[in-house]
Amino acid sequence: MTEAALAARDIEFTFSDGRQAIRGVSLEIARGEPAGLIGPNGAGKTTLIHVLAGLLKPQRGTVEVFGEPIGVDGDAGARRRIGLVFQQTEDQLFSPTVFDDVAFGPLNYGFPRGEVHERVRDALRRVGLEQAEDRVPHHLSSGERRRAAIATVLSFDPEILILDEPTSDLDPRGRRDLARLLGSMSQARFVAAHDLELILLTCRRVLLIDEGKIRADGPAAEIIGDHRLLEAHGLEAPFGLRGLGARALEDLIARERSDG
Amino acid sequence: MHPEIDRFAHLDSWLHRLDPRWKLAAALVLVIAITLDRPSIRTDPRASRDLSAAAACLALSVGLLLGSSIPVGYALRKLAPAAGFLLLMVVFFPLVYESDTIRIGFLRISLTGLLVAAVILIKALAILLLVVVALGTTRFDRTMKALHRLRVPEPLVQIAMFAYRYLFVVFDQNRRMRQAMRARGFRPRTGLRSLRALSRGVGSLVVGSLERTRRIRDAMVARGYRGEYPSLAVFRTTPADVAALAGAVILSTVLLLWRFL
Numbered sequence: 308m309t310e311a312a313l314a315a316r317d318i319e320f321t322f323s324d325g326r327q328a329i330r331g332v333s334l335e336i337a338r339g340e341p342a343g344l345i346g347p348n349g350a351g352k353t354t355l356i357h358v359l360a361g362l363l364k365p366q367r368g369t370v371e372v373f374g375e376p377i378g379v380d381g382d383a384g385a386r387r388r389i390g391l392v393f394q395q396t397e398d399q400l401f402s403p404t405v406f407d408d409v410a411f412g413p414l415n416y417g418f419p420r421g422e423v424h425e426r427v428r429d430a431l432r433r434v435g436l437e438q439a440e441d442r443v444p445h446h447l448s449s450g451e452r453r454r455a456a457i458a459t460v461l462s463f464d465p466e467i468l469i470l471d472e473p474t475s476d477l478d479p480r481g482r483r484d485l486a487r488l489l490g491s492m493s494q495a496r497f498v499a500a501h502d503l504e505l506i507l508l509t510c511r512r513v514l515l516i517d518e519g520k521i522r523a524d525g526p527a528a529e530i531i532g533d534h535r536l537l538e539a540h541g542l543e544a545p546f547g548l549r550g551l552g553a554r555a556l557e558d559l560i561a562r563e564r565s566d567g
Numbered sequence: 568m569h570p571e572i573d574r575f576a577h578l579d580s581w582l583h584r585l586d587p588r589w590k591l592a593a594a595l596v597l598v599i600a601i602t603l604d605r606p607s608i609r610t611d612p613r614a615s616r617d618l619s620a621a622a623a624c625l626a627l628s629v630g631l632l633l634g635s636s637i638p639v640g641y642a643l644r645k646l647a648p649a650a651g652f653l654l655l656m657v658v659f660f661p662l663v664y665e666s667d668t669i670r671i672g673f674l675r676i677s678l679t680g681l682l683v684a685a686v687i688l689i690k691a692l693a694i695l696l697l698v699v700v701a702l703g704t705t706r707f708d709r710t711m712k713a714l715h716r717l718r719v720p721e722p723l724v725q726i727a728m729f730a731y732r733y734l735f736v737v738f739d740q741n742r743r744m745r746q747a748m749r750a751r752g753f754r755p756r757t758g759l760r761s762l763r764a765l766s767r768g769v770g771s772l773v774v775g776s777l778e779r780t781r782r783i784r785d786a787m788v789a790r791g792y793r794g795e796y797p798s799l800a801v802f803r804t805t806p807a808d809v810a811a812l813a814g815a816v817i818l819s820t821v822l823l824l825w826r827f828l
């Protein structure tokens with residue numbers, strides 16, 4: 308048996324002001340699996356992601372990365388296998404220049420210095436920002452900042468990529484590029500988004516979270532095609548997908564993939 | 568690269584080409600020498616020497632500025648606030664010193680005080696200009712990395728780096744907050760009500776900064792940060808660098824020995 312890339316068991320998380328954001332979540336993401344996380348505002352997506360990445364310590368439950376427990380602030384061992392792109396990019400890019408920021412991860416994780424330049428260039432190229440090396444992150448547009456934030460984790464080649472709301476400030480082209488990038492990867496991916504089209508295009512499986520609990524977990528087309536389920540949890544399929552059931556969505560995805 | 572702070576850091580002059588580590592060291596040597604060279608005003612025959620030494624320092628800085636191809640107007644604009652402040656500080660010297668006074672109308676002006684004021688003002692300007700040239704000819708982030716290599720303590724360097732990255736973010740945020748308040752009908756007036764609204768605004772800026780600090784820390788930890796800021800910067804020493812530092816040492820020695828000549 309091979310262990311899951313990411314496994315969470317019975318996670319409970321309560322913020323210091325007493326608000327319980329996660330109420331008993333268990334989930335597994337297999338190696339190489341692309342999974343989506345959907346849910347209304349305040350459902351607990353960001354909180355869950357931060358627990359999974361070891362930034363928040365749950366009051367109960369455990370998180371394992373390839374069978375290794377992830378410690379908060381502890382060993383970089385388990386953490387270096389996870390690349391997290393935050394919902395708010397303004398503070399994900401904290402270095403004086405874009406180059407320094409993209410180099411930050413690989414340097415911390417001890418990649419050979421000679422390799423780091425190449426990795427930074429490559430990561431920036433993959434997100435279409437090869438011209439931005441010397442710029443101050445603060446002066447990037449929010450879409451450019453999003454791309455740069457994605458490059459900061461691509462550069463150290465994590466085995467699990469976690470993206471929180473990655474398309475919220477991308478233009479349609481940028482969104483399509485991101486979908487293609489995600490589709491071309493072989494790592495495990497966990498994508499939280501309100502953008503159901505992106506989820507459909509890039510994830511085979513979807514988890515629906517609401518009020519801190521996983522309410523559904525299954526094939527993407529089935530869940531996003533289940534309008535009653537979506538509605539019960541304050542979600543809506545986008546205009547173009549409305550009224551399409553699971554089968555119709557499957558066909559649509561297949562067509563879209565073969566075009567893209 | 569910051570469009571304002573690093574505005575002329577991309578030019579190509581011999582000062583730009585120096586390795587920032589050596590450049591900073593040379594600037595530091597000069598600044599220390601200029602500071603150590605104490606005016607000996609009270610023993611009068613040497614007064615003119617003090618003035619010429621100060622003038623020589625300023626001439627050196629101006630020469631370096633011209634050699635750096637940083638526009639003079641830009642440097643003057645950077646200096647203006649500090650110069651104004653200095654002027655306010657020294658303007659009273661001629662009035663409070665007691666020796667060598669002359670009367671101009673009802674004012675008693677001390678020539679010694681005037682001299683001290685002039686020497687201090689000129690030297691301070693020389694130092695500031697030197698700093699403007701040293702910092703203005705290297706990209707700020709590279710200066711920081713050079714300081715790091717020169718073993719300036721890590722926390723200080725990190726604070727300066729974050730200041731460089733976030734100073735303008737905080738300015739912008741402050742401006743946006745004021746815009747948001749105005750957009751909802753707030754008119755800054757003197758009065759208790761506006762004062763209260765403003766203080767609440769400042770409060771939320773501070774809380775916002777704390778939240779931001781936590782988010783930045785999270786972002787750093789998520790990418791393996793363990794207290795040290797890694798850098799790829801490569802520095803290469805050339806003969807010109809050594810010559811520049813040697814030049815600074817020689818000039819400093821001359822300055823400090825001048826009084827014994």
Ligand SMILES: Nc1ncnc2c1ncn2[C@@H]1O[C@H](COP(=O)(O)OP(=O)(O)OP(=O)(O)O)[C@@H](O)[C@H]1O
Nearest residue numbers: 322324326328346347348349350351352353354355
């Ligand atoms: N630092 C905090 N302190 C207290 N409560 C918090 C904190 N951060 C989030 N919460 C609360 O926890 C709940 C879950 O928030 P979370 O950010 O995880 O939601 P989300 O699903 O990511 O929402 P969105 O779609 O808006 O990004 C919300 O009710 C939120 O108000």
Ligand SMILES: [Mg+2]
Nearest residue numbers: 352353354394
């Ligand atoms: Mg969120």
